Amino acid sequence: xxxxxxxxxxxxxxxxxxxxxxxxxxxxxxxxxxxxxxxxxxxxxxxxxxxxxxxxxxxxxxxxxxxxxxxxxxxxxxxxxxxxxxxxxxxxxxxxxxxxxxxxxxxxxxxxxxxxxxxxxxxxxxxxxxxxxxxxxxxxxxxxxxxxxxxxxxxxxxxxxxxxxxxxxxxxxxxxxxxxxxxxxxxxxxxxxxxxxxxxxxxxxxxxxxxxxxxxxxxxxxxxxxxxxxxxxxxxxxxxxxxxxxxxxxxxxxxxxxxxxxxxxxxxxxxxxx
Numbered sequence: 001x002x003x004x005x006x007x008x009x010x011x012x013x014x015x016x017x018x019x020x021x022x023x024x025x026x027x028x029x030x031x032x033x034x035x036x037x038x039x040x041x042x043x044x045x046x047x048x049x050x051x052x053x054x055x056x057x058x059x060x061x062x063x064x065x066x067x068x069x070x071x072x073x074x075x076x077x078x079x080x081x082x083x084x085x086x087x088x089x090x091x092x093x094x095x096x097x098x099x100x101x102x103x104x105x106x107x108x109x110x111x112x113x114x115x116x117x118x119x120x121x122x123x124x125x126x127x128x129x130x131x132x133x134x135x136x137x138x139x140x141x142x143x144x145x146x147x148x149x150x151x152x153x154x155x156x157x158x159x160x161x162x163x164x165x166x167x168x169x170x171x172x173x174x175x176x177x178x179x180x181x182x183x184x185x186x187x188x189x190x191x192x193x194x195x196x197x198x199x200x201x202x203x204x205x206x207x208x209x210x211x212x213x214x215x216x217x218x219x220x221x222x223x224x225x226x227x228x229x230x231x232x233x234x235x236x237x238x239x240x241x242x243x244x245x246x247x248x249x250x251x252x253x254x255x256x257x258x259x260x261x262x263x264x265x266x267x268x269x270x271x272x273x274x
Contacts, residue, residue, distance in 0.1 A: 008220050010060075010141075011134065011137045011138065011141065011220070011223065014057045014060055014133065014137055015057075015130045015131075015133045015134050015137065016130065017057065018053045018054065018057055018129055018130045018133040019126055019127060019129070019130035021049075021053050022046075022049055022050065022053055022125070022126035022129040022130065023123065023126040025045055025046070025049035025053075025126070026042070026045065026046065026049070026122045026123055026125050026126050027122075027123070028045060029041060029042045029044075029045030029046065029049075029122055030042070030118060030119050030122040030123075032045065033103075033118070033122075034115055034118070037099070038094060038099045038103070039099060039100065039102075039103025039104075039106065039107070039118060039121075040090075040093075040094035040099055040100040040103055041094055042103070042121070042122050042125070043090050043094070043100075044087060044090050044091045044094055046125050046129070047083055047086050047087040047090060048083055048087045049129070050083065050129045050132065051079055051080055051082060051083020051084070051087065052083070053129060053133070054076075054079045054129070054132060054133050054136045055076040055077075055079045055080045055083075056076075057133055057136065057137055057140075058072055058075045058076040058079060058136055058137065058139075058140035059072050059073070059076050059140075062141060069145050070145065070146070070147055071139075071140060071142060071144070071145075071147060071151060071212070072140045072141075074147065074151060074155070075136060075139045075140040075209070075212070076140065078154075078155070078158050078208060078209075079136055081158075081162070082158075082162070082205055085162060085165070085166070086202070089169060101243075101244075101247040102239070102243040102244065102247065105243070105246075105247070106118065106121065128230060128234065131226045131227070131230045132206070132226070132227045132230060132231075134223040134224075134226040134227070135206065135209040135210065135213075135223060135224045135225065135226045135227030135228070136209055136227065137223075138209065138213040138214075138220065138221050138223040138224035139154070139208075139209040139210075139212040139213040139224055142212060142213050142221070150211060150212055151212055153211050153212075154208040154209065154211040154212035155208065157204065157205075157207055157208045157211055158205050158208035160201075160204070161201045161202070161204035161205035161207075161208070162201075162205060164190070164197065164200075164201035164204070165197075165198050165201035165202055165205070167189070167190060168189075168190045168191065168197040168198040168201060169198055171186075171188060171189040171190060171191060172186055172191065172198075175188055175191075183251075183252070184252075184255070185248075185252055185255050185256055185258075185259045187259060187262075187263065187271075190268065191263075192263065192271055193263065193264065193268040193269060193270065193271060194263065194264050194265070194266060194267065194268040194269070195241075195245070195259065195260065195263050195264065195265050195266075196235075196240070196241055196244070196265065196266060197268060199235045199236075199240050199241065199266065200266055200267060200268060202231065202235065203228060203231045203232055203235055203266075206227040206228045206231045207228050209224050209227055209228075210224040210225050210227075210228065212224070235266070236265070236266055241265060241266070245260070245265075
């Protein structure tokens with residue numbers, strides 16, 4: 001019992017360390033976004049900061065002075081790969097394109113109060129990272145030095161998610177590159193089955209950690225569900241789908257309403273007939 005309680009306590013301590021570190025990162029993100037007049041840098045700082053913080057937490061020794069085990073390296077590698085893919089996609093877009101419509105709307109609506117209110121948009125992303133850390137740590141600190149079938153299955157889920165998100169992004173890029181599609185709603189490929197397939201696969205990637213860790217007989221492993229739950233709520237209720245769809249309705253009007261009626265918002269499903 002003592003070792004179980006000690007493991008649980010260390011997970012909470014490391015999650016609090018992630019919270020503290022990410023609070024500093026997000027304050028820097030807020031300041032940099034103000035300096036560059038582009039709130040999109042918030043997402044870049046959050047992605048790379050979360051990746052570094054969670055990978056470091058995953059590699060924290062299980063015992064004083066012990067080297068990280070194979071599973072710790074595996075979980076840290078998954079987090080690092082997630083951050084590199086998403087951050088590598090976001091950073092060039094933020095640097096080369098106009099401000100994301102979500103943040104541009106904040107700037108227009110809040111006026112002179114933008115800086116203060118943007119701080120309260122930025123800072124809550126630090127506790128989100130700490131909640132994701134609970135899931136990552138539960139997977140990284142799963143007992144057993146050798147990798148097992150569940151580890152392989154978790155990696156498979158992660159790679160499917162990574163590939164699906166990359167495919168969705170590539171399909172959208174090709175659609176936008178065609179001048180004939182200007183002003184049209186992208187409903188090709190994965191976008192004909194989900195209005196936000198990139199968000200769906202982003203969420204799916206975080207299911208890899210419960211696949212690796214969850215054991216109903218061990219209460220601590222239920223913490224591994226924190227990441228998919230948090231990401232689902234963020235993507236579908238807070239900073240993902242709602243503001244993006246509001247912007248699409250303003251720009252595309254009835255064409256987007258028809259798309260909403262025909263295509264699933266999140267989970268890929270066969271489209272309804274017109």
